[in-house]
Amino acid sequence: MARTEVLKTYKLYINGGFPRSESGRSIKALGADGGLMAHICHASRKDLRDAVGAARAAHCKWLARTAYNRGQILYRLGEMLEGRAEEFAQAIKQSTGDDLRTARKEVQASVDRFVAYAGWADKFPQVLGCQNPVAGPYYNFTVPEGTGVCAVVAPDEASLLGLVSLIAPVICAGCTVVALGSEAHPIPTSILGEVCQVSDVPAGVINLLMGKRGELIDWIAGHGEIDAVHAAGMSEKEAKGLRMGAAVNVKRVRIRDTSGDGWYDDEVCESPWWVEGFVEMKTIWHPSGA
Amino acid sequence: MSEQHPENGSGEDPRIMAQDTADTSITAGRMGRAGRPRYELTFGDAWDYAPAPERVPVAIKERYGHFINGKFTSAKEVFSTINPATEKKLALVAQGSAREVGSAVKAARDALRGWTRIGGKERGKYIYRIARRLQERAREFAVLETMDGGKPIKESRDVDIPLAAQYFFYYAGWADKLRYAVPGRDPRALGVCAQVIPWNFPLMMLSWKIAPALACGNTVVLKPAETTPLTALLFAEVCQEVELPAGVVNIVTGDGRTGAALVGHKDIDKIAFTGSTGVGKKLAAIAAERGIPATLELGGKSPNIIFDDASIDQAIEGIIQGIYFNQGHVCCAGSRLFVQEGIAGEVQERLKIRLNSLRVGDPLDKNTDVGAINSRMQLKKIEEYLKIGRGEGALLYESNGSMLPKKGYFCRPSFFTGVQQSHRIAQEEIFGPVLAVQTFRTPEEAISRANNTPYGLAAGVWTDKGSKIFEVATKLKAGVVWCNTYNKFDATSPFGGYKESGFGREGGMHGIRAYVRV
Numbered sequence: 117m118a119r120t121e122v123l124k125t126y127k128l129y130i131n132g133g134f135p136r137s138e139s140g141r142s143i144k145a146l147g148a149d150g151g152l153m154a155h156i157c158h159a160s161r162k163d164l165r166d167a168v169g170a171a172r173a174a175h176c177k178w179l180a181r182t183a184y185n186r187g188q189i190l191y192r193l194g195e196m197l198e199g200r201a202e203e204f205a206q207a208i209k210q211s212t213g214d215d216l217r218t219a220r221k222e223v224q225a226s227v228d229r230f231v232a233y234a235g236w237a238d239k240f241p242q243v244l245g246c247q248n249p250v251a252g253p254y255y256n257f258t259v260p261e262g263t264g265v266c267a268v269v270a271p272d273e274a275s276l277l278g279l280v281s282l283i284a285p286v287i288c289a290g291c292t293v294v295a296l297g298s299e300a301h302p303i304p305t306s307i308l309g310e311v312c313q314v315s316d317v318p319a320g321v322i323n324l325l326m327g328k329r330g331e332l333i334d335w336i337a338g339h340g341e342i343d344a345v346h347a348a349g350m351s352e353k354e355a356k357g358l359r360m361g362a363a364v365n366v367k368r369v370r371i372r373d374t375s376g377d378g379w380y381d382d383e384v385c386e387s388p389w390w391v392e393g394f395v396e397m398k399t400i401w402h403p404s405g406a
Numbered sequence: 407m408s409e410q411h412p413e414n415g416s417g418e419d420p421r422i423m424a425q426d427t428a429d430t431s432i433t434a435g436r437m438g439r440a441g442r443p444r445y446e447l448t449f450g451d452a453w454d455y456a457p458a459p460e461r462v463p464v465a466i467k468e469r470y471g472h473f474i475n476g477k478f479t480s481a482k483e484v485f486s487t488i489n490p491a492t493e494k495k496l497a498l499v500a501q502g503s504a505r506e507v508g509s510a511v512k513a514a515r516d517a518l519r520g521w522t523r524i525g526g527k528e529r530g531k532y533i534y535r536i537a538r539r540l541q542e543r544a545r546e547f548a549v550l551e552t553m554d555g556g557k558p559i560k561e562s563r564d565v566d567i568p569l570a571a572q573y574f575f576y577y578a579g580w581a582d583k584l585r586y587a588v589p590g591r592d593p594r595a596l597g598v599c600a601q602v603i604p605w606n607f608p609l610m611m612l613s614w615k616i617a618p619a620l621a622c623g624n625t626v627v628l629k630p631a632e633t634t635p636l637t638a639l640l641f642a643e644v645c646q647e648v649e650l651p652a653g654v655v656n657i658v659t660g661d662g663r664t665g666a667a668l669v670g671h672k673d674i675d676k677i678a679f680t681g682s683t684g685v686g687k688k689l690a691a692i693a694a695e696r697g698i699p700a701t702l703e704l705g706g707k708s709p710n711i712i713f714d715d716a717s718i719d720q721a722i723e724g725i726i727q728g729i730y731f732n733q734g735h736v737c738c739a740g741s742r743l744f745v746q747e748g749i750a751g752e753v754q755e756r757l758k759i760r761l762n763s764l765r766v767g768d769p770l771d772k773n774t775d776v777g778a779i780n781s782r783m784q785l786k787k788i789e790e791y792l793k794i795g796r797g798e799g800a801l802l803y804e805s806n807g808s809m810l811p812k813k814g815y816f817c818r819p820s821f822f823t824g825v826q827q828s829h830r831i832a833q834e835e836i837f838g839p840v841l842a843v844q845t846f847r848t849p850e851e852a853i854s855r856a857n858n859t860p861y862g863l864a865a866g867v868w869t870d871k872g873s874k875i876f877e878v879a880t881k882l883k884a885g886v887v888w889c890n891t892y893n894k895f896d897a898t899s900p901f902g903g904y905k906e907s908g909f910g911r912e913g914g915m916h917g918i919r920a921y922v923r924v
Contacts, residue, residue: 243589246914246915248896248898248899248900248914249898250894250896250898250899251572251896251897251898252894252896254891254894254896256896256898256899258899258900258914258916261880263904343905355697356694356695356697359694359695359697360691360694360695362690362694363687363688363690363691363694364687365860365905365906366683366686366687366690366702366704366905366906366907366908366909368909369694387590388589388590389588389590389591389924392919396862396883396885396904397885397900397902397911397916398879398884398885398886398887398904399885399886399887399899399900399901399914400879400886400887400889401886401887401888401889401891401894401899402875402889402890402891403890403891
């Protein structure tokens with residue numbers, strides 16, 4: 117007799133756990149051929165709120181980790197992603213209709229991206245910070261410090277690589293993340309949650325939501341507990357709405373116009389200048405002598 | 407430095423005397439050795455201070471136009487700018503219309519190509535010239551700044567003007583070295599910058615805005631504050647003197663309407679603003695709508711934390727410097743004082759004594775510590791907060807050290823004790839010489855209460871324990887943390903806030919990044 121396959125429930129990833137949406141809603145993830153791939157938990161505004169709460173609570177501790185430790189955790193993300201490369205490749209292939217070679221290339225680039233930022237974690241402060249030669253008897257230096265809770269709004273294109281490229285510099289910076297994955301290709305987002313959970317990423321540092329961008333983007337823009345936004349793949353209207361909404365609490369907003377092969381451009385996507393948008397420069401003075 | 411009180415004949419350093427008794431509990435009114443309160447540091451008050459007015463002739467014109475395309479326009483609609491210490495009119499200044507803003511932006515746009523093309527080295531030399539000319543005319547600028555804004559001459563002379571010159575000197579040197587400020591990238595000028603500055607440090611804020619913008623190859627249209635336009639207009643003369651190419655710097659005066667016309671102009675590439683958080687949020691939305699970058703340096707309610715192992719004498723001076731500097735018209739003023747419980751009584755007693763020794767009065771007098779409040783409107787706002795604070799149940803202590811002049815906008819420096827976190831005087835920016843004193847027990851409590859504000863501009867930490875300094879400085883959410891010092895500024899040192907205190911940094915290498923496309 118033919119074996120009946122056990123189908124997986126693709127859930128949200130919030131605070132280190134895998135809840136269904138509090139709304140009880142789900143959406144169909146369709147393959148490129150129009151066939152049903154799976155039912156996916158459909159995040160609501162309240163799920164966003166819960167995720168932001170978890171990210172806020174996790175921020176202090178994440179910031180207190182050493183840069184070396186953050187680097188190792190980013191590296192571990194790369195390791196675990198590598199281990200599940202084939203699962204991601206198949207999901208991307210089925211969802212986008214890309215051939216397997218292209219899908220694998222995207223997964224490999226995503227692994228390499230985590231590794232690149234693993235390396236930046238204990239180096240970007242040396243590139244972005246400095247000691248300042250003030251005209252007086254003071255020791256004065258400027259250090260970057262993670263801004264806080266950052267929302268990531270991922271593009272539909274490069275559903276895994278885009279998401280990873282937006283998340284990695286943000287957690288490298290010392291921020292915690294609430295990410296809304298690709299609406300068109302949600303499965304890689306959900307599997308990435310499973311990778312995070314086994315990569316020593318502390319609960320709440322990365323939170324992943326699947327759902328409809330149109331439903332959540334205004335709440336992300338206006339949320340008082342979100343300090344920054346990292347986004348890509350936006351229409352001009354979405355970008356403007358996000359930026360204007362963000363003014364309510366002076367959010368730091370970076371919207372990338374990266375697309376197509378741009379996601380494979382390491383010069384652009386693996387740069388300390390992508391980290392820089394999510395740090396605050398803190399300048400510390402102390403008298404010397406006196 | 408303190409002088410010995412002549413009656414304190416023992417010849418002991420009064421600070422040592424204070425330490426002798428520091429372990430006993432303090433009650434108000436208890437007397438020290440020479441019949442004076444025990445912590446009193448004497449400041450030579452056995453003799454009266456002779457008036458010591460700064461006398462430098464400053465030529466103030468009767469009427470000023472805008473500075474557009476290298477020339478002063480003839481003023482059409484005008485308003486008067488007054489000396490807040492005398493309430494007398496100083497000059498008539500033009501109210502910039504949308505049309506005048508338009509011609510300033512056009513002049514900046516037309517000048518852009520040439521200014522970028524001459525290259526960093528030549529740009530730098532013009533900016534160096536400006537720095538030198540500011541140093542040469544420093545005293546004149548200081549007197550004018552004090553007359554127009556009300557700040558004590560000792561501050562405009564020793565802080566505002568020298569720092570303004572330093573900012574120009576510092577950024578002049580960056581002009582041909584920009585690629586070292588943004589490693590791995592090729593930075594380019596943004597274009598025409600719209601810059602709006604406040605009235606608390608008129609020339610210094612101008613230098614923070616104009617110096618980095620010019621060094622990076624941008625041209626600017628700057629609007630000084632309505633109440634303090636005169637040093638910006640004198641600066642325009644300096645631009646003429648150093649033969650800065652026409653249109654590179656344009657200055658349009660006026661009130662908020664002029665500022666709105668400027669930031670709303672379709673042909674600007676960047677908004678830079680220093681001022682209130684309320685206006686800053688509106689500007690953030692305008693910049694967002696236009697898709698242009700903004701640098702915002704907004705309000706603050708900065709904590710100043712004194713631990714019981716701090717050097718108390720230095721801490722008292724730091725508190726005074728932190729909140730009463732420039733009448734408290736400082737965005738990063740240490741307006742919330744957190745004192746560790748064990749030393750709260752002593753700190754409050756000493757604060758009272760030190761507060762009474764502050765000389766409030768004629769800003770042009772070199773002995774004056776606290777000058778005039780910048781405007782009638784600001785004075786009213788401060789008085790309103792004093793009323794609110796008392797109404798909320800906090801206790802007000804006002805300085806009794808000076809007679810306030812009859813004319814002019816003056817306010818006694820003061821502090822509130824018994825302040826709760828929920829009090830408006832502990833939450834809202836007063837922008838005046840008013841300190842809210844609270845106490846705490848543990849470092850954790852101090853940190854969490856210090857961070858409990860939408861602002862994050864600056865903070866102060868006072869302790870003699872090195873590791874504690876770094877721990878607390880790391881945990882405070884503030885863009886500038888002064889440890890065992892307060893209100894220090896330098897052209898090489900980045901300044902700017904966390905959270906709703908704005909984004910972007912001014913000063914230092916980081917200041918370059920606000921004026922280039924990478």
